[in-house]
Amino acid sequence: MKDYSCDSIRNICLLGHGNAGKTTLVEAMLHITGASDRFGSVVDGNTVMDYDSEEIKRKFSIYTSFAPVEWKNMKINVIDTPGYFDFVGEMLEGLSAADGAVILVGGKDGVQVGTEKAWYEVNKKHLPRLFVVSKLDEDNADFGKVYHALREKFGHSVIALHLPIIEDGNVKGIIDIPHMKALFFNGKDITEGEIPAQYMSEVEEYKENVFEAIAETDEELMEKYFSGDSFTEDEINKGINNGTKNGDIAPVLCVSSIQKAGVRLVLDALVNYMPNHCSKEKVKVLNPSTKEASEIAVGENEPVVVQVFKTIVDPFVGKISFLKVITGTLNADSNVYNVNKEKSEKIATLFAMKGKQQIPLKKLVAGDIGAVAKLSSTDTNDTLTAKDRQVLVEPIEFPEPMLGMAIAPKAKGDEDKIGNGISRLLEEDLTFKMILNTETKQTVVYGVGDQHLDILTSKLKNRYKVEVELSDPIIPYRETIKKKVKVQGKHKKQSGGHGQFGDVWVEFEPGPTEELVFEEKIFGGAVPKQYFPAVEKGLIESMQKGVLAGYPVVNLKATLVDGKYHDVDSSEMAFKIAASLAYKEGMKQAGPVLLEPICRVEVFIPDDYMGDIIGDLNKRRGRVLGMNPHEPGIQKVEAEVPQAEMFRYATDLRSITQGRGSFNMKFERYEEAPPMVAEKVIAEAQRNSENE
Numbered sequence: 001m002k003d004y005s006c007d008s009i010r011n012i013c014l015l016g017h018g019n020a021g022k023t024t025l026v027e028a029m030l031h032i033t034g035a036s037d038r039f040g041s042v043v044d045g046n047t048v049m050d051y052d053s054e055e056i057k058r059k060f061s062i063y064t065s066f067a068p069v070e071w072k073n074m075k076i077n078v079i080d081t082p083g084y085f086d087f088v089g090e091m092l093e094g095l096s097a098a099d100g101a102v103i104l105v106g107g108k109d110g111v112q113v114g115t116e117k118a119w120y121e122v123n124k125k126h127l128p129r130l131f132v133v134s135k136l137d138e139d140n141a142d143f144g145k146v147y148h149a150l151r152e153k154f155g156h157s158v159i160a161l162h163l164p165i166i167e168d169g170n171v172k173g174i175i176d177i178p179h180m181k182a183l184f185f186n187g188k189d190i191t192e193g194e195i196p197a198q199y200m201s202e203v204e205e206y207k208e209n210v211f212e213a214i215a216e217t218d219e220e221l222m223e224k225y226f227s228g229d230s231f232t233e234d235e236i237n238k239g240i241n242n243g244t245k246n247g248d249i250a251p252v253l254c255v256s257s258i259q260k261a262g263v264r265l266v267l268d269a270l271v272n273y274m275p276n277h278c279s280k281e282k283v284k285v286l287n288p289s290t291k292e293a294s295e296i297a298v299g300e301n302e303p304v305v306v307q308v309f310k311t312i313v314d315p316f317v318g319k320i321s322f323l324k325v326i327t328g329t330l331n332a333d334s335n336v337y338n339v340n341k342e343k344s345e346k347i348a349t350l351f352a353m354k355g356k357q358q359i360p361l362k363k364l365v366a367g368d369i370g371a372v373a374k375l376s377s378t379d380t381n382d383t384l385t386a387k388d389r390q391v392l393v394e395p396i397e398f399p400e401p402m403l404g405m406a407i408a409p410k411a412k413g414d415e416d417k418i419g420n421g422i423s424r425l426l427e428e429d430l431t432f433k434m435i436l437n438t439e440t441k442q443t444v445v446y447g448v449g450d451q452h453l454d455i456l457t458s459k460l461k462n463r464y465k466v467e468v469e470l471s472d473p474i475i476p477y478r479e480t481i482k483k484k485v486k487v488q489g490k491h492k493k494q495s496g497g498h499g500q501f502g503d504v505w506v507e508f509e510p511g512p513t514e515e516l517v518f519e520e521k522i523f524g525g526a527v528p529k530q531y532f533p534a535v536e537k538g539l540i541e542s543m544q545k546g547v548l549a550g551y552p553v554v555n556l557k558a559t560l561v562d563g564k565y566h567d568v569d570s571s572e573m574a575f576k577i578a579a580s581l582a583y584k585e586g587m588k589q590a591g592p593v594l595l596e597p598i599c600r601v602e603v604f605i606p607d608d609y610m611g612d613i614i615g616d617l618n619k620r621r622g623r624v625l626g627m628n629p630h631e632p633g634i635q636k637v638e639a640e641v642p643q644a645e646m647f648r649y650a651t652d653l654r655s656i657t658q659g660r661g662s663f664n665m666k667f668e669r670y671e672e673a674p675p676m677v678a679e680k681v682i683a684e685a686q687r688n689s690e691n692e
Contacts (some may be wrong), residue, residue, distance in 0.1 A: 013098035017114025018083035021134035089431035100274035107141030214239030277367025304328030421464030479546030489582025502574035511557035538579030549685035
């Protein structure tokens, strides 16, 4: 592959709902441009981009993959992202390296949740975008219906530049609406001709939309439009070009990737309408110490600044870091400085990735993306610079994973394998999270959804040779008391020689803090002072296990009020045991209750789902605290819900809102569990203790 300057490079991210045809479009691009000698199929499992064994088995994209294609003296770095919501982290990584986006929409399926999410993310990053209506060869595909749905959903910035000519399920040609001509496909050749008469009324309608959008990009063009004058070809091209680059226009193109119809026109549009990275002139960076924002110039001759936006860890190849050069030029066999880790790194061989194939490169210029192997300290979101020019690129913000499951090996002794495997996977995917719960003695893994965690277990099995099973995590209940009682704890043992004697009277009552509040009100030396710590220690150790279901006890105040001792037989151990006996009796008499953890939950949903969400939260014993507008069309519902009712909420919320909702959750406090809940938990604890 030849060298390209920054203004000849386009970084294009393909987005859209699952099964919208992203990977097949890339296959067609690769084949047409000569970058691949065969046209792979997702169904057959032989595509360039979906090369991982999990992707081949499941027949959909799981990872973001890359391929450079050369077209009309331009290099287009195509970034193919997964469409399924569980792999949102992969999509965000791909978007972070992109300078423009292509949102695919199936000609039959039309606008779906994935289309809306793609539009939202592209708007958030202020990226130029265009739509491609795909799969027009499928039965019941309807370009016009999809186009009108796009305009209704996303507004009048959406304009059709193309209209397909379909005969017997085949795309015979495409009408170029702004230039009022028809392009007919004949094998590899494209011939220009007249627009068929039956399409003229539709074309005129679409053309009016195009010219309205062009007029809005420039005041002079607006005046010309309202005066009734026609636009010149240069004005049309300039208007579409400028409107697309600044986000005022979202062109709609069409393809049948299987027939390779319209793919060349999509490549032309990427070259003509999408910006290069250096057109930004300046980019925002952060001061490593203060995190204050500033701007640096973009150019190939500037000091180098590189962002690591993705990492893969292969058991055989090792660690591969994907890079985007923000400014400057990164050369092979050079040294850079990792600003995040404050360590130097050696860049050995640079390469571009085409699927899993590595294409060696001598350098990466500003705006280009590539990869490097075996960086020792570098992870996703790290910034590499010259040591004398340390700045940080703004990190990718990943969503917090909310579906937690306890993970355990199927075979005893494989705990270390799980830990090693997951730590590797956490390097690759920042939307995974792992927590070791010392109280419940469980390892809990968090993912975005069921599929996400299913992929985790498959990777552990296939890559790291450890089989695991997932289960609901144990709820960390607590116990406490509601009444004040005074009880005796007496330990007396005589078995030859020195005996053991400790006798205490303790008042137990609800305390102000989670930890034990211990006081003593001993008169006349009934219990010597040297035994007070032993009594307190005995109580603290006993509190690790309550009398109802064996959960730790909180909010307990204990006052040592009386007791007896023996000059010879009393000891710290004897008083410690006496205290534990008093604890057991006191807990039984003082009205013990079970406490359950309550979480504060924030749910973000479109307006239409408000009633369903509130109804569902009520079913989960939740208390809705408030509803507030979050952003246009999105409401934030705040509630407090018992943790026990939130296990599967990530999956259920997706089902209720068709994937449009999201939520976050954090522990708030403990509350007394309702009798029915408490009875169930206590009964289960008793069964478990009997089985041990």
